[in-house]
Amino acid sequence: MNNKITLTQLADSLHKSRFNNGAALTPEIIEEDLQVLQVLIQDREEFPVYVTIDDSQILCVSYLWQEQEIIPEQREALLEALLALNIPMPLSSFSKIGHQYIIFGALSTRSDADAILHEIETLSDNTLDAIELMADYLK
Amino acid sequence: MNLLNKLLTALRGAATETGEALVDSQGIRILEQEIRDAKEHLNRARESLTEVIAEQMAVQRKVNGLQTAIAEHEQYANQALAKNNDALALEIAEKIAAFSNELGAQAVVLESLDSNIATLKQSIAATERNIQGMDRELTLVKTTESVHKANEAVAARFSGSRSSLRSATESLERIKAKQQKKVDQMQAALAIQQEENGDRLQEKLQDAGIITKKATASAILDRLKAKRSEA
Structure with missing residues (x-):
């Protein structure tokens, strides 16, 4: 018995869904081979959420800022703030891939479309909150 | 921890640059092969454990049978002695001696089988732990790899959806x-x-x-x- 959701099923479901604030979603599988789904959010097009499903987890990722956007002398304070914020930030955690700072949430591969929608909405809210909170450390 | 260490080094280093694999696919294939081998070994160990347990049960039955036979024949011998039939008593005693010798031999076999079972069980548990560890390593490597590959694809797309000239704070504004x-x-x-x-x-x-x-x-x-x- 396994009812693991596929990226295509998820895209179909998200297409019909909206955030609680009414924002429409535009899901698009941008990498068939690597199974990457891009979810554009109405009025927040600058911060899409990317979803990947692999054997071990469903990963929702949103991009924050790049290394060069950080005010150099504020870098340590920013990193410490991010570390401290990891727990209070609901469902999402911070990470870094190369020079790109990201915020992400990981779900079990058995999660259903509703749970993933909730994750995406929370992640999108958290993305905006995180940038607002960290604005002092950014150029 | 060894693998996590390697991953961290790779993540810190040049491998984070696009186009470079974090862990070479050869390494993943070797790990997968090791897991398959270990699982095969585990299956073989489980099969032999079943065989040894069956054998141990058979020997245990034999031991029980001999013990019962000895007890019975001791009674017969007592009865023969009570009837002053020394010749019959001696014959029965000889039989008891044979049973006792056989019991001694079977007890040694039983003991060796018992220790064999304990060793096999230990070996199975160790192999299971080993497989779990390798599975975890493999998941770790594969997840890291897939996240990075996905990231490369996303990074290319992303610069389109949010102009690379525009910063995070400007986008938020x-x-x-x-x-x-x-x-x-x-x-x-x-x-x-x-x-x-x-x-x-x-x-x-x-x-x-x-x-x-x-x-x-x-x-x-x-x-x-x-x-x-x-x-």
């Missing part, structure tokens, strides 16, 4: 401005609607002769006076 504009528009629309509704009601009231069409100076003064006395 844009979003907030858009949201504010929406709120303003909604409020404006609401205000217009309220005004229209109000105008219509005013017309109806005027048509019905409930209120006069134009405000008069005296009516306004009356209203202001009434307000003042309230205050």
